Amino acid sequence: MGEFELLARLRQRLRPPQGRVRIGPGDDAAVTVPGGATATSVDALVEGVHFSRDHGGLAQIGAKALATALSDLAAMGAEPGEAYVVLTVPPDLDEEGCLEALDGMAELAAATGTTLAGGDVTRGPSLAFAVTVVGHAQSADEFVGRDGARPGDALVVTGELGAAAAALLLDEIEGVELSGPAIEALRRRQLEPAPRLDAGRALAAAGARAMIDISDGLGGDAGHIAEAAGVGLRIDGEALPIATGVAEVASAAGRDPLRLAATGGEDYELLAALPTAGLDLAGLADACGVAVTRIGEVVRGEGVEIRLPGNRLLEPDGFDQLS
């Protein structure tokens, strides 16, 4: 496979530069005219670490590489702009496979208004993606960092938790009491995470003071918000929106569904701290296009406390699960 030839074929599948992008793929660099402020995030997906080709097709994997990067932009409340992709091609992936992965990525890019503006292709020992995404806002203050939570703020989470972790358990268990479609839905939550871009912008507009995407598990990511602002977070385990099917998988695996929802990674939902004054959860869910659940509050102090039924606390060492 010639590098130039593959690059040329990849480029043919991309939309011509438009909007902020003045020069797209094919030059030494892409040229954009950003306007206000930009938020930039990079994310890597490596075969054998973050995904396996045994689960999920190449299009799904390519889309997920972009989705996980876009999820960081969602957590800033950014409008998605451009993506730049490094594709590392292993010996056992042919040109068609590369194009399939790119097609999956390009489809999510189009659906989210993201322009694939540049990239690099290299040989390497295993399939890997490194995706840089650039998001936009009128000014830097419109972005929501991790560090603004204040005691008294409400903690809210988008969507449902635990589905991705439950999906990973499916291969280890037998006799789960779920229909085929319900199992497929769980697997899709793990293989096809949806970056909560609309929700991120809606939460930012609603005055979110701190926001993060839940990629490493609610407990661990909540810890980042607590640490960044020097505050404590109290989360009510019984309030957590547990995804459909998680209870059944947890039961078959002898696991606690609340623990899966509180510590399982890869949910890619958003956790935000918002002032309680005027907080309208129903209106917020409407603006977010996804459920928004109040799960706790910001308090003086430090650390994250997740209270389970019977007044037990979730052990903090359950938090530090890394994907």
Place this chain on the structure above:
Amino acid sequence: MGEFELLARLRQRLRPPQGRVRIGPGDDAAVTVPGGATATSVDALVEGVHFSRDHGGLAQIGAKALATALSDLAAMGAEPGEAYVVLTVPPDLDEEGCLEALDGMAELAAATGTTLAGGDVTRGPSLAFAVTVVGHAQSADEFVGRDGARPGDALVVTGELGAAAAALLLDEIEGVELSGPAIEALRRRQLEPAPRLDAGRALAAAGARAMIDISDGLGGDAGHIAEAAGVGLRIDGEALPIATGVAEVASAAGRDPLRLAATGGEDYELLAALPTAGLDLAGLADACGVAVTRIGEVVRGEGVEIRLPGNRLLEPDGFDQLS
């Protein structure tokens, strides 16, 4: 090695955000306020493909990963701004090794005015870097693309050619008539390429219509300029500025030094097409801070012709050397 812990240690070594960078590493995304227009490029360096830890230390390798990306910004005439780094850590690289690689990168970043504004660290089968760099200009027209060469334009190249290719030959040959320091200088050209950022801005200011960095060899990269504008390039082989020591290595290896200079990759010099009216090579070299040599011209037609002594033409299949 915990991912969070390593990230924290990496971050401690970076300078606090300044200038355009409002939020640096540690949040979901870095926040910048770009001003005019941006040029963005990504570059991957993979062990076993682009480098070996047997040659060169980790600091050199980290610096080279950034240098090759910055070289693309140089070729746009951009002012370097921010860099975002994905570091893939293999099982046999410990935390100190990661920090050494980052230190090398951070040193070059400081020397070039580049802010390391974000990144990601992941495990993987082999050491790899994916570096995204963002450069700046007041407006998009200040950037020099590959596609503006016009018949009659002069072709100039910065610095000297062939040193990196000669350095790679050193391991295959014996009895080269060069001093130890001369050999070391050649090796450094391959291991520590200098992105021609000042030269790129000076060439842009001097009216360069097309520019590219010579990463894949002069012949191949000249071909990109020819193709992008639908013109031909005529290069005078005898005019090529061949680096010190290349003749001696070529002689010991039974190779043609001109061919090494014309087709060897990794020189990371700049090739530019400029209007001949008012072309002042001495003044340009002064502004570039490096030698600038006129090596040919842009003509009607297509393709690249490199004329060797005795009116021979360099065979075009010698061009397509990919690193």
